[in-house]
Structures are given as C-alpha cells and as structure tokens.
Amino acid sequence: MRGLVMNKAKHRMLIVSNRLPVTIEDGSEGPVLAPSSGGLVTALRPLLRDCAGVWIGWTGTDRLPQVERLLDDYSRRSSFALKPVFMNAEERASFYSGFSNEVLWPLFHDLQSRCNFNPGYWDTHISINRRFAEKAAAEAQPSDLIWVHDYHLMSVATGLRKLGIGERLAYFHHIPFPGPDIFEKLPWREEILTALLDFDVVGFQTLRDRRNFVSCLRQFVKEAEITSLGDHLIIDEPGRRTVVGAFPIGIDFEEFAMGASHRDVAERAEQLARDLTGNRIVLGVDRLDYTKGIPERLAAFRLLIETHPDLHRKISLVQVVVPSREDIPEYGELKAQIQRSVSEINGHFGEPGWVPVHYIHRSLERPELLAYYRAADIALITPLKDGMNLVAKEYCASRVNNDGVLILSEFAGAAFQLHRGAILVNPYHTRAVAEAIRSATLMPPAEQRSRMRKLRARIRRENIYRWRDSFCQCDEIIAESAPREAAHVAIEVVACRKKPGNPA
Ligand code: ADP
Numbered sequence: 001m002r003g004l005v006m007n008k009a010k011h012r013m014l015i016v017s018n019r020l021p022v023t024i025e026d027g028s029e030g031p032v033l034a035p036s037s038g039g040l041v042t043a044l045r046p047l048l049r050d051c052a053g054v055w056i057g058w059t060g061t062d063r064l065p066q067v068e069r070l071l072d073d074y075s076r077r078s079s080f081a082l083k084p085v086f087m088n089a090e091e092r093a094s095f096y097s098g099f100s101n102e103v104l105w106p107l108f109h110d111l112q113s114r115c116n117f118n119p120g121y122w123d124t125h126i127s128i129n130r131r132f133a134e135k136a137a138a139e140a141q142p143s144d145l146i147w148v149h150d151y152h153l154m155s156v157a158t159g160l161r162k163l164g165i166g167e168r169l170a171y172f173h174h175i176p177f178p179g180p181d182i183f184e185k186l187p188w189r190e191e192i193l194t195a196l197l198d199f200d201v202v203g204f205q206t207l208r209d210r211r212n213f214v215s216c217l218r219q220f221v222k223e224a225e226i227t228s229l230g231d232h233l234i235i236d237e238p239g240r241r242t243v244v245g246a247f248p249i250g251i252d253f254e255e256f257a258m259g260a261s262h263r264d265v266a267e268r269a270e271q272l273a274r275d276l277t278g279n280r281i282v283l284g285v286d287r288l289d290y291t292k293g294i295p296e297r298l299a300a301f302r303l304l305i306e307t308h309p310d311l312h313r314k315i316s317l318v319q320v321v322v323p324s325r326e327d328i329p330e331y332g333e334l335k336a337q338i339q340r341s342v343s344e345i346n347g348h349f350g351e352p353g354w355v356p357v358h359y360i361h362r363s364l365e366r367p368e369l370l371a372y373y374r375a376a377d378i379a380l381i382t383p384l385k386d387g388m389n390l391v392a393k394e395y396c397a398s399r400v401n402n403d404g405v406l407i408l409s410e411f412a413g414a415a416f417q418l419h420r421g422a423i424l425v426n427p428y429h430t431r432a433v434a435e436a437i438r439s440a441t442l443m444p445p446a447e448q449r450s451r452m453r454k455l456r457a458r459i460r461r462e463n464i465y466r467w468r469d470s471f472c473q474c475d476e477i478i479a480e481s482a483p484r485e486a487a488h489v490a491i492e493v494v495a496c497r498k499k500p501g502n503p504a
C-alpha cells in the first residue's frame with residue numbers, strides 16, 4: 001500500500017485546479033490573458049510567487065494554438081509553468097456548467113432543490129477528471145506533490161492511480177461539505193466518497209465540513225475504518241489510507257495590508273467617501289452567485305431604511321459584484337433579480353443627493369478594491385453558505401487603522417475563526433441583519449478598534465503560508481500512525497518558504 005509522509009523541504013508543487021490563475025478573454029486583436037476571479041485563485045496565487053512548480057487547469061476555452069503560446073510566454077516569465085487543459089463547448093456545458101455547477105455546487109451549499117441530476121453529467125465528470133489526471137501524470141516528476149483543488153476534480157486521484165501514479169496525492173476542498181441527509185441525494189454518492197479516499201490527504205475548510213464528510217463515510221462506505229490521531233483523522237480501507245483534516249484557508253495578510261496602506265489607495269478611498277457625500281458606507285463584495293445571499297442582503301438593507309428614517313441621507317450600501325458563470329440560466333436570473341431590487345429600492349427611497357444603493361457589476365483592479373475596503377465603515381458579508389469567504393478576511397486586513405465593523409454570516413466558514421470580532425448574523429433573518437447594520441452604525445470607535453484588532457491578529461496569524469505549511473505537515477500524523485503496508489515517502493514542500501510578515 002502507498003504511504004505518505006509530508007514534511008517541509010524541497011519538493012516541487014504540481015497544482016491541479018479547474019481554473020488556471022489566468023483565463024482567456026477576447027481582446028481586440030485576439031485572445032488575451034486576464035486574471036481569473038474567485039477565492040481559490042486569490043488564495044493560491046501568492047504561493048506561486050517564489051515557488052517553482054506547475055499549475056494545471058482549464059483556460060476557459062477550447063484548444064487554440066494562440067492560447068498555448070500565450071501560456072508559454074506567461075510561464076517563461078514566472079517561476080510557475082501553466083499547463084492548459086481544454087474543453088469543447090459540449091464538455092464545458094456538461095462538466096463545468098453541468099456536473100460541477102448544477103449538481104455539486106448547489107448540493108454542497110445545501111440547496112438541493114436547485115440540483116439537476118442529469119446522468120450524462122456524471123459521465124463527463126469522469127472523462128474530464130481523467131483528462132486532468134492524464135495531464136498531471138504527463139507533467140509529474142517522481143518527487144512532486146500533486147495537489148488537487150476543489151469540487152470539480154474530486155475524481156482525479158482515481159485517474160492518477162490507474163495511470164500508476166502512486167504517491168503524494170493531496171486534495172483540498174474549498175467549498176462546504178454537506179451532511180449525510182443532503183449528500184445522500186447524490187446519485188453517485190459512493191463513487192465520490194471512494195474517489196476522495198484515493199487521495200493520501202484530504203483537507204476541508206472547517207471542522208464542520210470534516211465532520212460531515214466522516215458522517216457520510218460512516219453511512220455510505222461501511223468498510224472504512226476511522227481513527228483519530230492528533231488533530232486529524234485516519235481513514236483506512238483495505239489497501240489504502242487517507243489522512244483527513246480541517247485547514248481553514250487564509251490570505252496573504254501582508255499583501256492586503258501593505259496595498260491598503262499605499263498613499264494612492266488612501267487618496268482614492270477618501271475620494272470615494274466624498275463621492276458618497278460623507279454617508280456611512282456599507283459594502284458588499286461578491287461573485288455574482290446565489291449562495292452569496294445578495295437579494296436577502298438587499299431586503300435587509302431595504303428594511304433598515306424603511307424602519308429607520310433617521311438613516312436617510314446618512315447611509316449607502318455599495319454592492320460590488322464580479323460576473324460569474326454567466327452560461328448558467330440561474331445566474332442570469334439572479335443578475336436580473338438584483339438589478340430589479342436595486343432599482344426598486346432607489347426608486348422608492350432615493351432623493352436628490354442620496355442614492356441608497358450603489359451597484360457595481362464588474363471586476364475591480366486590486367488597488368480599486370482596496371480603496372473600497374478602506375472607504376467602507378461596515379462590511380456586510382452575508383452568504384447563505386460559503387466554504388470560507390475570503391472577502392471578509394480581505395476587508396479586515398485592509399483596515400489598517402483598526403476601525404470598521406465586519407457583519408458576517410454565521411454560515412460562512414470564516415465565522416469559525418472570526419466570531420469573536422465580527423457581528424454574526426443569520427442571513428435568512430432579514431430583521432436581525434437590518435438591526436445588525438443599525439448596531440454597526442452605532443458602535444463606538446473604541447469597540448470597533450478592539451474587535452478589529454482581534455480580527456486582524458487572527459487573520460494575520462492564520463495566513464495563507466501557515467495554511468500551506470499546516471496542510472503539508474501531515475507528515476507528523478502519518479509518521480506517528482502505522483500504515484498497514486508500504487514505506488513512507490517524504491514529501492517536502494518548502495521550496496517556496498516565505499515568512500508571513502507583520503506590516504499592519
Ligand atoms: P468565492 O471563492 O466563492 O468567489 P471568496 O470570497 O472566497 O468567494 O473569494 C472571492 C474573491 O474574489 C476575493 O479574493 C475577492 O477579492 C475577489 N472579488 C470579488 N469581487 C470582486 C470584484 N468585483 N473585483 C475583483 N475581485 C473581486
């Protein structure tokens with residue numbers, strides 16, 4: 001049986017994720033590279049800066065020679081080589097829009113009524129996961145750590161094992177893992193669970209996700225033996241062993257805090273505050289996704305200004321959304337619903353000189369995003385369910401003066417770490433969210449500072465480098481355990497050591 005020891009040292013990292021950190025867009029003179037959006041890329045990108053390795057992922061396109069050239073140029077300029085996986089339109093519809101985002105995404109966010117369990121989607125999930133596995137096998141060197149990311153690729157290890165890649169396969173699950181009462185609806189539930197057990201290490205965002213995964217194993221993979229060792233669990237099945245842990249993902253705190261401290265960002269933040277005529281600014285920043293609770297948030301803001309006329313002309317909600325998954329009809333419907341709701345609130349309550357809700361529907365450059373974080377008195381982050389939610393952490397890291405208030409959904413993974421400093425809310429409880437905004441507007445500066453310091457200290461400490469190291473240090477737990485067969489193999493992933501700084 002394969003065994004695994006991970007420890008810090010000098011092995012190359014081979015990252016496999018659905019998306020590359022860049023996506024192809026149409027430029028006026030042909031395809032161009034643009035940064036991909038979403039938390040996975042924000043989190044992993046800093047790890048690549050001073051780290052040699054390979055990143056395998058989808059370009060968002062079908063095979064095009066120009067795209068391969070663009071990626072080769074990019075790879076020559078950076079320490080990380082980008083290796084593309086392509087999909088044609090039919091595969092994209094069935095693998096990405098279909099199985100990934102009409103089955104797994106809603107189900108794993110507890111929204112089972114939105115699922116479309118089309119049997120054809122499963123077949124494409126398997127064939128595209130095999131394609132990623134083949135690409136990884138072709139790129140892998142004997143001592144690499146192959147680190148697969150996120151729900152699209154839960155079956156990649158099975159493909160790799162079939163191709164004879166026997167060592168050092170790790171998986172991190174960026175989104176929530178549902179409990180058995182929800183997971184049981186998945187027609188391919190046993191297949192997904194046993195595919196995950198083909199990895200040597202499986203990481204989740206929170207202890208709740210890990211607990212749900214283990215409960216599902218108990219119910220659907222009866223032969224799995226589960227024992228605990230230290231902070232982790234060991235899952236033994238005949239011929240294989242998997243370490244399972246909770247590893248809450250972080251951000252590069254230093255990068256956000258330093259960026260937000262920049263004079264241009266501070267000036268831009270002041271200008272934004274002036275443009276909003278000195279009103280208290282409540283900020284929402286999200287990918288346009290139904291899991292983010294944007295209509296529910298707008299309803300809470302509407303109730304706030306309806307029930308507190310004293311706040312008229314004194315408060316504005318700035319809602320920034322980055323377009324996402326636009327091929328999927330539900331995302332188009334959500335966009336229309338949000339636009340209707342924003343215009344309804346502004347039409348009903350707005351006055352000359354006061355726009356209650358400002359709506360921005362585009363991707364922002366990092367300095368502009370930081371200026372919004374700095375300008376906002378209150379961040380209103382209310383997903384209905386979220387694996388982690390990095391926006392909450394980015395907002396706090398950017399509050400270099402230690403002021404501001406974070407209102408956070410209790411259903412975001414980040415709530416497990418940030419509950420002491422944030423105001424936690426149930427995003428479905430419209431009145432409670434409205435009152436939380438009201439309390440935030442009244443919070444004295446000393447309390448803001450005390451809470452924000454706690455938040456920032458934790459986000460700074462539990463940053464992205466610590467996340468990587470704790471994930472890659474599963475060696476201790478494996479070394480302490482006694483695999484039934486096979487020798488341990490040392491994995492060393494410190495090629496890219498960067499010390500977390502403390503700029504704030
Ligand atoms: P998810 O992974 O579901 O998208 P996260 O909150 O974890 O959710 O991550 C979202 C990421 O996308 C953050 O890093 C955030 O800065 C970025 N982002 C969100 N909206 C925008 C926007 N309009 N422009 C640029 N970046 C954005």
Ligand code: F6P
Nearest residue numbers: 019037038039040041150174325
């Ligand atoms: O974490 C959730 C996630 O699916 C990530 O895998 C991805 O980076 C992000 O959301 C954006 O989604 P998409 O790749 O579908 O645009």
